[in-house]
Amino acid sequence: MQAQLDQVVHEVEKVIVGKRSVIEKILMTLLAQGHVLLDDVPGVGKTTLAVALSRTVGMAFQRVQFTPDVLPSDLVGFTMYDRNSGDFVYRPGVLAGANLLLGDEINRATSKTQSALLEAMEERQITVDGKTYRLQNPFIVIATENSVGTTGTQFLPYAQLDRFLVRLSLGYPDYEAQMTILRDRQQGNPMEEVRRVMEKEELSVAQQETGMVTMKDTILDYITRLAMASREHVAVEVGISPRGALFLARMAKARAYLEGRDYVTGEDVQAVFVDVCAHRVLLRQNVQEAGVLQVLHELLKKVENPDRRHLFQGMKKV
Amino acid sequence: MKKRWIGYAVWLLLSACLYFFENNTGTRVILICSLLFPLIPYFRAAFFSDRKLAALRTGKFTRPVHSSRQKKRISDFHRLEGDEPGDLRLYQPGDPVRRIHWKLSAKKDELLIREPAPDQEIQEAEQDAAAESLPCKTSCRGPLLWGAVCVIVLCVLLFLLIPEAIWGAQALCNRIFAASEAANAYAYAYFPVPEGQSVTLALALIAAGVLALLSVMVLRRCRFIAFVLLTAITLFQVYFGLPLPGWIDILLYGALALWILPFPADRRAIPGFIGFVLLVALLVALFFPGVDPGTEAVSERVRDQLSRMAQQWSGTAQELPEGETETRHVHTQSLLPGLREGQTDREYRLVTVEEEQISIPRFINWVKTVLLFLLVAALVALPFTPFLLLNARRKKAEEARRAFASENVSEAVCAIFRQVILWLNETGHDAGNLLYRDWTEQLPCAMPPGYAVRFRACAEDFEEATYSAHDLPEEKRQRALDLLKETEKALYPAVDWKQRLRIRYWVCLCE
Numbered sequence: 001m002q003a004q005l006d007q008v009v010h011e012v013e014k015v016i017v018g019k020r021s022v023i024e025k026i027l028m029t030l031l032a033q034g035h036v037l038l039d040d041v042p043g044v045g046k047t048t049l050a051v052a053l054s055r056t057v058g059m060a061f062q063r064v065q066f067t068p069d070v071l072p073s074d075l076v077g078f079t080m081y082d083r084n085s086g087d088f089v090y091r092p093g094v095l096a097g098a099n100l101l102l103g104d105e106i107n108r109a110t111s112k113t114q115s116a117l118l119e120a121m122e123e124r125q126i127t128v129d130g131k132t133y134r135l136q137n138p139f140i141v142i143a144t145e146n147s148v149g150t151t152g153t154q155f156l157p158y159a160q161l162d163r164f165l166v167r168l169s170l171g172y173p174d175y176e177a178q179m180t181i182l183r184d185r186q187q188g189n190p191m192e193e194v195r196r197v198m199e200k201e202e203l204s205v206a207q208q209e210t211g212m213v214t215m216k217d218t219i220l221d222y223i224t225r226l227a228m229a230s231r232e233h234v235a236v237e238v239g240i241s242p243r244g245a246l247f248l249a250r251m252a253k254a255r256a257y258l259e260g261r262d263y264v265t266g267e268d269v270q271a272v273f274v275d276v277c278a279h280r281v282l283l284r285q286n287v288q289e290a291g292v293l294q295v296l297h298e299l300l301k302k303v304e305n306p307d308r309r310h311l312f313q314g315m316k317k318v
Numbered sequence: 319m320k321k322r323w324i325g326y327a328v329w330l331l332l333s334a335c336l337y338f339f340e341n342n343t344g345t346r347v348i349l350i351c352s353l354l355f356p357l358i359p360y361f362r363a364a365f366f367s368d369r370k371l372a373a374l375r376t377g378k379f380t381r382p383v384h385s386s387r388q389k390k391r392i393s394d395f396h397r398l399e400g401d402e403p404g405d406l407r408l409y410q411p412g413d414p415v416r417r418i419h420w421k422l423s424a425k426k427d428e429l430l431i432r433e434p435a436p437d438q439e440i441q442e443a444e445q446d447a448a449a450e451s452l453p454c455k456t457s458c459r460g461p462l463l464w465g466a467v468c469v470i471v472l473c474v475l476l477f478l479l480i481p482e483a484i485w486g487a488q489a490l491c492n493r494i495f496a497a498s499e500a501a502n503a504y505a506y507a508y509f510p511v512p513e514g515q516s517v518t519l520a521l522a523l524i525a526a527g528v529l530a531l532l533s534v535m536v537l538r539r540c541r542f543i544a545f546v547l548l549t550a551i552t553l554f555q556v557y558f559g560l561p562l563p564g565w566i567d568i569l570l571y572g573a574l575a576l577w578i579l580p581f582p583a584d585r586r587a588i589p590g591f592i593g594f595v596l597l598v599a600l601l602v603a604l605f606f607p608g609v610d611p612g613t614e615a616v617s618e619r620v621r622d623q624l625s626r627m628a629q630q631w632s633g634t635a636q637e638l639p640e641g642e643t644e645t646r647h648v649h650t651q652s653l654l655p656g657l658r659e660g661q662t663d664r665e666y667r668l669v670t671v672e673e674e675q676i677s678i679p680r681f682i683n684w685v686k687t688v689l690l691f692l693l694v695a696a697l698v699a700l701p702f703t704p705f706l707l708l709n710a711r712r713k714k715a716e717e718a719r720r721a722f723a724s725e726n727v728s729e730a731v732c733a734i735f736r737q738v739i740l741w742l743n744e745t746g747h748d749a750g751n752l753l754y755r756d757w758t759e760q761l762p763c764a765m766p767p768g769y770a771v772r773f774r775a776c777a778e779d780f781e782e783a784t785y786s787a788h789d790l791p792e793e794k795r796q797r798a799l800d801l802l803k804e805t806e807k808a809l810y811p812a813v814d815w816k817q818r819l820r821i822r823y824w825v826c827l828c829e
Contacts, residue, residue, distance in 0.1 A: 214787045263786035266753050307754045307777075310784055311736050 001206055002260040007197040011056040015190050016049050018177030022168055025275060026053065026142070028254035030203065031210045034165025034247060035121050035141040037106075037156075037279065044170045046144050050102040051191065057203055058196045059099030060136065066109035072116035076126040077133075090128060095120050099136045099200060103143040107153040117141070118160050138203050158238065158282060165247050166272070167279040206257070213253040214263040222269055222306040223248050229303050230281060235295055238282040248276045266306040273300060405433040411737060411802040412719030415810075429807060722799070727790040728783035734798040735780040738773075738805050745809045754780060765808050776801045 005027060012023045026049070029036050038046050047063070054061035064070065077093035095101065095117075103109075103117060120126050124135050143164070145156070161167070173181060184190045223245050231239030240248070252268040259268070274296050281292050406419060409429030419430045721733035735754075742748060742761075749760035754777035758770040779794045 214785065216785045219785060261782075261786075262788075263782065265781040265785050267755060267781075270753065301751060303751075305751055305753050307781070307784070308751060311732075311739055 001202070001209065002258070004198050004202065005206065005258055008053075008056045011194050011197055012049065012052045014194055015052045016045050016170075017180045017184075018173050019045075019049075019170055022170055023049070023053075024258060025166060025168055025272070028251060028258055028272070029165050030057075030138065030140050031207055031257055032165060032247075032250040032254035033138070033140075033207055034250065035143070035163070037161070037164040037167040038142060038144040039147060039167055039169045040144060040171070041148055042146060044172060046142070046170065047102060047104070048191070049170070050100060050142050052194050054100040055191075055194050056196060057099075057198045057200055059138065059200050059203075060097055061100050061102070062094045062098035063102040063104065064094050065104045066106050066113065068108060068110055070109050070113050072113050075113065075116050076120065077128055079129050088129075090131070090133075092133075093126075095126055095135060096133060097136065099138055099140070101139075101141045103141055105146055105153075106143040107145050107155055109154070111154055111157075114154070114156065114160065117143075118163055122163055138200060138207060161279045162241055162243060164279065165251060166275045168275060210254050210257045213256050213261075215249065215253060216263070218306045218310050219252070219264050219266065219269060220249065221309070222266060222303070223252075225303050226269070226273065226299060229299050230277070230296075233295060233299065235283055236281055237284045238280075240277050240280050244277055244280040248273065251276050270300055270305070406430045407433055409803070410719075411734065411799055411806065412722055429803075722795075727792060727795050728786075730795050731776075731779050731783040731790060731798045734795070734802050735776060735783075738776070738798075738802050741802075741805050741809050745813050747809075753777075766804065769804065769808070772797075772801055772804070 009020065009023050009027060013020060016023060026036055030053075040046060050063070051061055053059075064075065073093065075093045075095050077091050077096055079088040079090050081087075082089045106114060106117070109117075120135065121141050124137075124139055126133050126135065146153075172178075226248070227240040227242075227245040230236055233239065248269065249264075251272040252264045255268040255272055256262070256264045274293060277296055278292050281295065283292060283295065406422065407430070409418060409423075409431050413431050417432050419432050423430045718733060718737065722730050724730045724733075739754070742757075747761065749757040752760070755774055757777070758774050761770050761773060776798050779790065779798060783790055783794075
C-alpha cells in the first residue's frame with residue numbers, strides 16, 4: 001500500500017513541481033479523512049493539484065467557484081416539481097457525486113453557503129427536504145482562500161476554521177521548479193501523463209488501516225501537553241481545541257502510515273503540528289507582533305518531547 | 319526430648335550443689351551457664367544467618383545450598399566455560415566500571431574486565447538465595463528479640479557476679495578515652511589552633527559528626543526521627559544542665575543507636591558486638607589491669623589543655639593561675655607511678671573524677687562527651703557509607719544488565735539506549751529537548767566516524783521499541799549494544815573525575 005501511495009505522490013509531482021511536502025500532507029489529510037484549507041495567492045496550482053490528485057486515485061472531481069450568489073442548493077441539490085409525473089424530484093447538487101470537491105475562494109461565498117458546505121464536511125451527509133443522502137466515500141474538500149483582494153469577502157469564522165484538518169499553503173515555486181514548469185509546458189500538457197495508480201476502494205482500505213496505527217499513551221500524553229501548553233501560553237487568546245488535539249492525533253497517524261510505520265512517534269506529531277494547529281490558535285490583540293508560527297515553534301521547543309519523557313520517567317530532572 | 323530435659327535438670331542440680339559447697343567465681347560461671355542453657359537456640363539465632371534463622375523458625379535444618387563438592391563442580395563448570403578465576407574478559411555494557419583493567423585496556427585498545435574469582439560469585443549467589451528464601455522480615459523478629467534479651471541478661475549477670483568484668487569495662491573505657499585524647503594531643507601538636515578559633519573547630523567537629531550520622535540515616539527516612547530525638551536529648555542535657563543518671567543515658571543512647579543502624583542484619587550483629595566488647599573487657603581486666611602510664615601522661619597533658627580551652631570558650635574566665643595547673647600536673651604525676659601493676663581501675667577513676675571536679679565546670683564535661691560521642695559515631699558510620707553505596711551500585715548495575723538481556727527485545731533496546739543517553743547527558747553533550755533522532759547534529763565531534771549514522775539508526779530502533787506494539791528482531795539489540803560500547807569507549811577518557819563519579823552515580827540511579 002505504501003508503494004502505491006508513494007506512486008501517487010510521484011504522479012502528482014509531475015504537475016506540481018517541487019512541492020512534495022504539501023502533496024504528502026494533502027495525502028495524509030485524505031488518509032485521515034479530513035479536509036484541507038489552502039491559503040494561497042492565485043495561480044500557484046491549487047486546481048491543478050486537486051485535479052491531478054483526483055486522477056491518480058481515481059476519484060470523482062467536482063469544482064465550485066464560490067461567489068456571493070452561489071446558494072446552498074447549488075451544493076446540496078434541491079427538489080423540483082416535475083409537471084409530467086406530478087411529484088417532486090430531487091436534483092442532486094455538486095456535493096452528491098463528488099469524491100474530491102475543490103471549493104475555490106470559499107471566503108467569497110455567503111455565510112449560509114459556507115455553513116452548508118461545512119455541515120456536509122463534518123457529517124458526510126446532506127439533508128434536503130427531510131431526506132438524508134450519504135455522500136461518496138472517500139470524500140475530501142479542498143477549499144481555497146485568497147489572502148489578497150479580500151474586499152467584499154466573508155472570512156471563515158473561527159468555529160468553522162476549526163473543522164478543517166489542516167491549513168496549507170503552496171507558495172511560489174523556487175527557481176529550479178519554475179524552470180521545470182516552464183520547460184514541461186512548452187510541448188504538451190503534463191496533466192496528460194498523470195496515470196491512475198490507485199482505486200478509490202483501495203484508498204478506503206488505506207483509510208481504515210490508518211485508523212489502526214498504534215498510538216501509545218506516551219504520544220497521547222505529548223499531544224495533550226502540547227494542547228494544554230497552547231492554552232496556557234501568555235500570547236494566546238484561544239488555544240488548541242479538543243477537536244484540534246483529536247485532529248492532531250489523526251494526522252500524526254496518517255503521517256506514520258504514509259512513512260510505512262504502524263506506530264506513531266513523536267516526530268510524526270512534531271511534523272504535522274504546525275499545519276494542523278496554526279489556524280486554530282488565536283493570539284491576543286496586544287501581542288500581534290509574535291506570529292502564530294513563532295508561538296507554535298516555541299511550544300514545540302518548550303514542551304518536553306515524548307522520547308525524553310519516556311526515557312527519564314521516574315528519574316530526576318537533569 | 320524428655321531425656322534431654324532430665325539430663326539438664328540433673329546437671330543444674332549438680333552445678334547448684336557445687337555453687338553452694340564452694341562459692342567462687344568458677345562455680346558461679348558454671349551455674350550461670352547452666353541456667354542459660356535452654357535459651358541457647360535463641361542465643362544462637364541472634365548470630366546466625368537468615369537461612370539458618372528461617373530453618374530455626376520452621377524447625378527444619380536444611381543443608382546449605384552449596385556443599386564443598388558442589389562448589390568444586392561449579393568452579394569446574396566455570397573453568398570449562400573459559401572463565402578462569404581472575405581471568406580477563408571483554409567489557410560488556412553494564413559491567414561495573416571499576417573492574418575495568420585500564421592499563422591492559424589501553425594496551426589492547428579494547429575494554430577489558432577483571433573477572434572475579436568464581437568462589438566469590440558463588441558466595442554472592444548464596445547470600446542472595448538466602449535473602450530470597452526468607453518470606454518476610456517481620457517473622458524473624460521473635461528469635462532476634464530473644465537473642466537480644468538473652469545477651470542482655472547474660473551481661474547483667476556477668477556484671478553482677480563477676481566483679482572483674484566491671485573493672486575490665488572501666489579499664490576499657492578509660493583506655494578508649496585516653497587513646498582519643500592522645501589522638502587529640504597529636505592533632506593539637508601538629509595543627510596548633512589559635513585560641514579564638516576553638517569554637518569554630520568544635521562546631522566543625524560537630525558538623526562532621528552530624529554529617530556522618532546523616533549519611534547513614536538518609537538511607538531511610540524514619541531514622542531521621544531517631545536522630546532528632548538524639549539531638550534533642552543531648553541539647554536538653556547540655557543546655558539545661560539536667561544530666562540524667564548514667565545508666566538511663568546509656569539505655570537511651572543505645573536504643574536510639576539501635577534505631578539508627580541501617581539494616582536488620584546490622585541489628586543482628588549488635589548482640590555479638592556487645593558480647594565481643596564484654597569479652598575484651600574481661601580479658602583486659604584479667605591480663606592487663608590498670609592503665610598504661612605512657613598513654614596516661616599524654617592524655618593528662620591534653621586534658622589540661624582542653625580544660626584551659628574550655629574555660630576560655632565557656633567564658634567563665636576562672637583564669638587558673640599557671641602555678642595551680644602546674645601543681646595539678648605534678649599531683650597527677652605523683653599519683654600515677656603509685657598505681658601498682660594489677661591494681662584495679664576503680665582507684666584510678668576516683669582520682670580522675672576528683673581532678674575533673676577541681677578543674678572543669680560540669681557541663682563542659684558534657685560538651686566533651688557529646689563531642690566524643692559524635693566523633694565516635696562519625697568514625698563508626700563513615701566506613702558504612704561507601705559500602706552501602708557500592709552495594710547499591712552493584713545491585714543497580716546488575717539490574718540494568720539484566721534488562722539488557724531481557725526476553726523482550728524492545729525493553730532491552732530501551733534500557734540500552736537510555737544508558738547511551740545517560741552517557742551523553744553526563745558528559746555535557748545533551749542536545750536538549752530534541753527528538754533523539756535529531757540529535758545527530760549536536761553529537762560531539764570527538765566521536766568516531768559514522769557514529770552519528772549509527773546513533774540515528776539506534777534512535778529509530780528506540781522509537782520503534784517504545785511506540786510500536788510489536789517486538790523487535792534480535793539483531794537490533796546487538797546494534798544497540800554496539801552503540802553503547804562505542805559511546806562509553808569514546809566518552810569515558812574525555813571526562814574528568816568529578817563527572818566520572820557523577821556517571822557512576824547516575825548508573826546507580828537508572829533502573
